[in-house]
Amino acid sequence: MIERREGWEGNDRANEGERDLFPQLKPGVEILDAKTKDKLCFLDKVRPLHKYYPQWYAARQSIRLDPKGKSLKDEDVLQHLPVGTTATFYFRDLGAQISWVTVFLTEYGGPLLLYLMFYFRVPFIYAPKYDFTTSKHWVVHLACMCHSFHYLKRLLETLFVHRFSHGTMPLRNIFKNCTYYWGFAAWMAYYINHPLYTPPTIYGEQQVRIALIIFLFCQVGNFSIHIALRNLRPPGSKTRKIPYPTKNPFTWIFLLVSCPNYTYELGSWFGFTLMTQCLPVAFFTAVGFIQMTVWAKGKHRSYLKEFRDYPPLRSPILPFVL
Amino acid sequence: GPSAHRQQSPTKHRYPSLHKSRGRGTTTSRWLVLAMAMMRFYIQKGTHKGLYKSIARTLKFFQTIALVEVVHCAIGIVRTSVIVTGVQVCSRIFMVWFITNSIKQIQNEESVILFLAVWTFTEITRYSFYTFNLLNHLPYFIKWARYNMFIIMYPLGVAGELLTIYTALPYVRKTGMLSMRLPNKYNVSFDYYYFLVIVMLSYIPLFPQLYFHMLRQRRKVLLGEIIVEKDE
Numbered sequence: 001m002i003e004r005r006e007g008w009e010g011n012d013r014a015n016e017g018e019r020d021l022f023p024q025l026k027p028g029v030e031i032l033d034a035k036t037k038d039k040l041c042f043l044d045k046v047r048p049l050h051k052y053y054p055q056w057y058a059a060r061q062s063i064r065l066d067p068k069g070k071s072l073k074d075e076d077v078l079q080h081l082p083v084g085t086t087a088t089f090y091f092r093d094l095g096a097q098i099s100w101v102t103v104f105l106t107e108y109g110g111p112l113l114l115y116l117m118f119y120f121r122v123p124f125i126y127a128p129k130y131d132f133t134t135s136k137h138w139v140v141h142l143a144c145m146c147h148s149f150h151y152l153k154r155l156l157e158t159l160f161v162h163r164f165s166h167g168t169m170p171l172r173n174i175f176k177n178c179t180y181y182w183g184f185a186a187w188m189a190y191y192i193n194h195p196l197y198t199p200p201t202i203y204g205e206q207q208v209r210i211a212l213i214i215f216l217f218c219q220v221g222n223f224s225i226h227i228a229l230r231n232l233r234p235p236g237s238k239t240r241k242i243p244y245p246t247k248n249p250f251t252w253i254f255l256l257v258s259c260p261n262y263t264y265e266l267g268s269w270f271g272f273t274l275m276t277q278c279l280p281v282a283f284f285t286a287v288g289f290i291q292m293t294v295w296a297k298g299k300h301r302s303y304l305k306e307f308r309d310y311p312p313l314r315s316p317i318l319p320f321v322l
Numbered sequence: 323g324p325s326a327h328r329q330q331s332p333t334k335h336r337y338p339s340l341h342k343s344r345g346r347g348t349t350t351s352r353w354l355v356l357a358m359a360m361m362r363f364y365i366q367k368g369t370h371k372g373l374y375k376s377i378a379r380t381l382k383f384f385q386t387i388a389l390v391e392v393v394h395c396a397i398g399i400v401r402t403s404v405i406v407t408g409v410q411v412c413s414r415i416f417m418v419w420f421i422t423n424s425i426k427q428i429q430n431e432e433s434v435i436l437f438l439a440v441w442t443f444t445e446i447t448r449y450s451f452y453t454f455n456l457l458n459h460l461p462y463f464i465k466w467a468r469y470n471m472f473i474i475m476y477p478l479g480v481a482g483e484l485l486t487i488y489t490a491l492p493y494v495r496k497t498g499m500l501s502m503r504l505p506n507k508y509n510v511s512f513d514y515y516y517f518l519v520i521v522m523l524s525y526i527p528l529f530p531q532l533y534f535h536m537l538r539q540r541r542k543v544l545l546g547e548i549i550v551e552k553d554e
Contacts, residue, residue: 196505279510 034067034090059168062092097168104158107177111185112151118189119144130195137199139208143192143276146215150268153219161226163233184284192276200277208275215271222264224250229261242307255311256319258303259296263317266292293317350449352384357442374422374429374438381438385411385418406535409528414441416521417483424499425490433489437482440475447471469540476536480529487518494518 031040040053062071065081067090072081081087119140123131135141191197200207228251232241245252253260269285296316304310315322356377363373392408422434451468454460494500500514541547 191504191509191511194504194509197509198505198507201507277507277509279508 029087029089031063031089031091034062034064034092037067040091056091056093057097059097060094062094063089064092065089094170096171098171098174099168100164100166101158103169103174103177104162105155106174107181108151108154108158110178110182112148112155114182114185115144115147115151115189118186118193121193125190126195133195135193135195135197137197139199139275140192140197142208142212143272146212146272146275147189150219150272153223157223157226161230163230163235184280184287187280188276188278188284191278191280198277200275202277207277211271211273211275213271215268215275218264218267218271221250221253222261222268224248225253225261225264228254240306242303242310253319254314256314258300258314258316259292262292262296266317293322296322350446350453353442353445353449356380356384357446360438360442370432370435371430374434377438378423378429382418382423385414388414406532409532413483417486420500421487421490425493427493428486428490431486431489433482433485435482437479437486440479440482444472444475444479465543469536469544472536476529476533480525484522484525487522491515491518 032038033040064071065083065088071092072089118125121130121133203210228246228248229243231246232243233239243254245254250264251260253263257263266285266289269281269288273281273285293316300314300316359377359380360373363376364370367373388411392404392411417437422429428434447464447467450464451460454464494515498514500512502510502512504511
């Protein structure tokens with residue numbers, strides 16, 4: 001569900017090895033702690049901060065000109081910064097970091113495996129007489145295929161499609177995110193694969209068929225958007241561009257929406273809710289919708305701020321509505 | 323009365339702290355009313371049996387409009403954090419509406435009187451503090467009470483609440499109230515009994531946070547310590 005999370009403006013810091021922060025150093029750079037204003041070190045040679053404080057590897061460092069201001073970027077060069085002959089920088093420890101790829105693989109791998117455990121009715125979940133049995137409803141098999149396909153797609157996209165603009169995020173995020181994904185996956189899977197599960201009753205088989213079409217349509221759509229976003233930026237470049245519709249019809253939604261990846265994601269889960277007619281799934285869809293709307297609005301706002309000629313017809317996530 | 327302070331007043335814009343203090347004062351007087359009703363009942367009847375029933379309607383009304391306090395925090399009139407106040411108000415509304423109001427058999431328990439007494443005392447102290455603070459005339463004993471009484475009041479209140487929920491459990495199990503079982507067309511189930519057990523367990527992580535937050539506030543305000551807050 002989470003495609004692009006806006007962290008601080010930065011860039012890839014995937015390698016925590018030795019790096020020179022300030023390659024063209026003038027004499028006299030002091031680094032102070034942003035909160036206590038203690039002098040951490042004084043650099044008169046070209047030597048990275050973590051030589052003095054080895055526990056603060058590069059990804060954890062936030063260096064700024066003002067204690068409450070924004071972090072400097074890796075590419076910033078000392079000569080171009082507004083400092084005098086003695087430069088004073090403020091340091092903040094961002095805490096233990098973990099790479100985005102690791103986080104995504106863990107938070108998507110969990111739901112994939114957990115759901116399958118419930119589907120195959122592994123012991124200690126349901127009553128012992130149901131161990132390793134399978135449901136007699138075909139919609140349950142269909143739901144398992146859809147759910148598994150969805151998370152498999154996400155794992156593959158993480159490995160091969162997405163281009164991450166930030167290398168790391170704070171370590172505590174992995175616990176928060178995994179609790180969310182794994183918790184909801186287990187909650188949904190428990191009821192869908194339950195021996196007393198009731199298949200959709202409102203429109204029966206018709207409902208499941210329509211739901212499947214919606215789901216598949218949105219999966220293809222979501223994938224198309226990810227490919228289009230990837231192609232916006234060639235590898236290694238940092239340029240930011242407005243995404244536009246391509247030859248692929250699934251991308252034509254860019255005419256009306258800034259973040260169609262979220263739109264399609266919402267559609268997929270809506271389809272899954274319809275397919276399973278399960279309240280926990282509806283709940284998960286609703287919570288995801290709220291979170292994605294928040295992200296979409298943020299992204300939309302930053303597009304508007306950055307590009308003067310941003311298409312005015314576009315809404316953040318739902319055409320004309322939101 | 324409570325409705326008076328919600329009317330738009332021309333003085334609100336010229337004397338904002340006076341308006342806020344009127345609001346704080348009204349809340350203090352609500353809790354004083356409750357405290358006096360409780361004491362009068364006990365003096366007259368000599369027992370706490372039936373006390374809950376006599377104040378029930380007033381209590382429910384007051385607790386529900388305490389939601390306004392959360393809004394006050396959210397829009398910045400009061401400086402307590404929204405989350406801390408929100409959790410407190412939610413837990414109180416939960417206790418009043420979903421435990422004591424719904425489960426008649428436990429209404430005469432001592433534990434109910436315990437947490438009611440604690441809430442009343444705590445709120446009177448707290449809102450007197452806010453009122454006098456806004457009027458810039460804070461007697462030291464109120465400040466002292468606000469930042470010291472909680473040390474025994476909070477654990478006592480938690481004990482009262484937990485004991486009440488625990489006593490209610492058998493009745494919940496027997497009546498199956500607020501519960502939903504499989505199979506049903508929404509494919510969901512809810513067991514109020516286990517929900518209550520989880521609520522009781524949630525006190526374990528939540529109460530210490532609240533308590534230590536108050537202890538930190540106490541050190542900052544009463545002892546003048548400078549505490550650097552951990553930030554995100």
